[in-house]
Each structure stands twice: as C-alpha cells, then as structure tokens.
Amino acid sequence: MKKENIFKRMIKGFWHLSWWKKLLILAVIVAAAWAVKAYFFAAPPAPLFKTAEVKKGDIVDIVEASGPINPVNTTEVGALVSGEILKIYVDYNSQVKKGDLMAVIDQTQILASLAEAKARLSSAKESLSSAEVSYRLAKKNYERYSALYKKDYVSKVNLEEYELAFVNAKSNLNSAQAQVVQAQSNLETAEKDLSNTKIVSPIDGMVLTRKVSEGQTITAGFSTPELFVVAQDLTKMQIEAKVSEADIVKIQPGQTADFTLDGYMGETFHGTVRQVRTNYVDSSSS
CATH class of the missing domain: 2.40.50.100 (RNA polymerase II/Efflux pump adaptor protein, barrel-sandwich hybrid domain)
Known part of the structure; x- marks a missing residue:
C-alpha cells in the first residue's frame, strides 16, 4: 500500500508541474528508453572481410634495391x-x-722540344748527304781497284785498303740513314705532343x-x-643497384623494373633489367 501511495503521489505531483517541466521529463524518459533499446537490441556488426571470385593469375614477387642513376654512354x-x-x-x-x-695545356716545353727535334733532323739529313757522297766515292774506288787487281796492276794490300774504306762508308751510310729515321720519329712525336696540348x-x-x-x-x-x-645521350640512363644475396637469384635480364627518383616525387618510371652481375660486393666497408 505504501508503494502505491508513493506512486500515486508522484503521478499527482507530475500533473501539477508546469508544461515545460512535463515536456522535459517526457523527453528524458523517451531518450532513456531509446538507449536501452539500442544497447540490448542493436544489430550485430558487419563481418570485417570480403568475398571474391577465385581467379587464376600470376604471383608477383617484388625485389627492392637502390643505387645511383647514370648515363648509359x-x-x-x-x-x-x-x-x-x-x-x-x-x-x-x-x-x-x-x-x-x-x-x-702550356706549350712552352713542347715547343722547345719541337724546335730541337727539327734541328736534329736537319743535322741528320746533312750527315746523311755527306755519308752518301763518301759511300759513292768509296764504292767507285773499290770497284776500280778490284778491276786493277784482277789485271795485277795493284797489290792485294792496296785492294784491301779500298775494300775496308768501302765497308766503313757503307756502315756510316746505314748509321746516317737510321739517325734520320730516328730524328724524323722524334719530330713527329713532338708535333703530336704539341697537338695533344689542345684537349678536344x-x-x-x-x-x-x-x-x-x-x-x-x-x-x-x-x-x-x-x-x-x-x-x-642523357635520354638513356641506367641504374646500378646493389641487390642482396638472397634476392639476386630472382632477377634475370629482360625483366621489367619500376623505379622512382628523389627529384621526381610521386612519379614512377619503367625500365628493363639489362645485366645481372654476380660479383660479390662488401657493403659493410661503405
């Protein structure tokens, strides 16, 4: 009975309230009822997975590596x-x-060498001319005394003197010819050195x-x-990338390769593996 009296007094008190207080109490009751319903009767959450049709395709294995980019040629x-x-x-x-x-490059020393080479060639040519004259004279004398010796007009000693002179003249001629060849070679070297002072x-x-x-x-x-x-040609570039020992076996010439550059953020470039070098590089020393 006591609980019923309390409930009746509450009802009676409610009706004596002002209209806006009644409205506020009803709003609180409706909100509480909605919260209870949402908590106890809410739908279960959707599963966190998707289904898809099974299809046959390629398995892609990505190998990542870095390295400097340089021109090919x-x-x-x-x-x-x-x-x-x-x-x-x-x-x-x-x-x-x-x-x-x-x-x-400074040409002072080379010009001096060139002038010296020209002088040596000129001197060698003069020596050669003198040696040629001596050779022709010695040859003529030797041939003449050979003919006289055959007729017993001169002794063998005389013939041997002219023969020795002829042999010496021939040796001097050969030496003079070699000196001219060497002097000519030295001159050509000096001229080439002079040309090489200009870097082109x-x-x-x-x-x-x-x-x-x-x-x-x-x-x-x-x-x-x-x-x-x-x-x-800067339109043809190449990257020399260091690849780990575990990944190098996966790379073959002709495979496609995508790469990015720090100076072109957000852009991806495409290329082809041109060569695989299997020499070992110790990266710990760098």
Whole structure:
C-alpha cells in the first residue's frame, strides 16, 4: 500500500508541474528508453572481410634495391702530355660537339722540344748527304781497284785498303740513314705532343664532370690523367643497384623494373633489367 501511495503521489505531483517541466521529463524518459533499446537490441556488426571470385593469375614477387642513376654512354677525356692547364673553356653541364676545344695545356716545353727535334733532323739529313757522297766515292774506288787487281796492276794490300774504306762508308751510310729515321720519329712525336696540348671533345654530349682547374699541373705517365667526363645521350640512363644475396637469384635480364627518383616525387618510371652481375660486393666497408 505504501508503494502505491508513493506512486500515486508522484503521478499527482507530475500533473501539477508546469508544461515545460512535463515536456522535459517526457523527453528524458523517451531518450532513456531509446538507449536501452539500442544497447540490448542493436544489430550485430558487419563481418570485417570480403568475398571474391577465385581467379587464376600470376604471383608477383617484388625485389627492392637502390643505387645511383647514370648515363648509359659516358666518355672520359684525358691528357696525353704533362704540363700546366692554361685555359679551360667548358664547365659542368656545358654542351660540346665532337672536336670542340675544352682546355689548353702550356706549350712552352713542347715547343722547345719541337724546335730541337727539327734541328736534329736537319743535322741528320746533312750527315746523311755527306755519308752518301763518301759511300759513292768509296764504292767507285773499290770497284776500280778490284778491276786493277784482277789485271795485277795493284797489290792485294792496296785492294784491301779500298775494300775496308768501302765497308766503313757503307756502315756510316746505314748509321746516317737510321739517325734520320730516328730524328724524323722524334719530330713527329713532338708535333703530336704539341697537338695533344689542345684537349678536344671526342664526342657530342654534355660535360658531367670537370676534374681540373686553371693553373693546375698534370702529369701524364702510365695512366692518363682524367680531366672531364662527357655524357653522350642523357635520354638513356641506367641504374646500378646493389641487390642482396638472397634476392639476386630472382632477377634475370629482360625483366621489367619500376623505379622512382628523389627529384621526381610521386612519379614512377619503367625500365628493363639489362645485366645481372654476380660479383660479390662488401657493403659493410661503405
């Protein structure tokens, strides 16, 4: 009875409330009923998977590697003579044509060698002319005394003297001829060295690297000093990538390859595996 009286008093009190308080209480009751329904009677969540039709296709195995990108065709331009770099006519990214002058080496020493070679050749030719005259005279005397000896007009001793003179004259002639050949060779070498003081581009292309400066002295020895690197065609590039031992067996020439460049973010380029080199590279030392 007590609970019923309390409930009746609540009902009676509710009807004595103002209309907006009644509306607020009804809204709270409806919201509570909706929350209870949503909690206990909500539909189960959808499964987190999708179904698809089974199809036959290729299995793709991706091998990732990195490396520098370089032109396919590059040419090193070196110096064949020693000396000081007097003038440089090209720099990084310079466009050059085959035969264009790239640098000049000091010619002072080589010009002196060239002048000396010319003088030695001139002297050798004069010596050769004198040796030829002596040879012709010695030959003529020897032939004449040989004929006289056969007729017993001269002694054998006289004949042997002219024979010895003829042999010596012939030897001197051979020596003079050899000296002319050597002097001519030295002159050609000096002329070639003079020509080599002008460093020219062997191909059409772009200068990628300049390794010398004006005033620098270079020495041409067993190895040719490298002065410039020229790329022939920048539309053809290649990447030399280091691949792990576990992945190298998966790569074959002719396979397709996609790559990206730091300077072209968001772009993907396509290429082909041209060569697989199986030599071991110790990456721990780098």
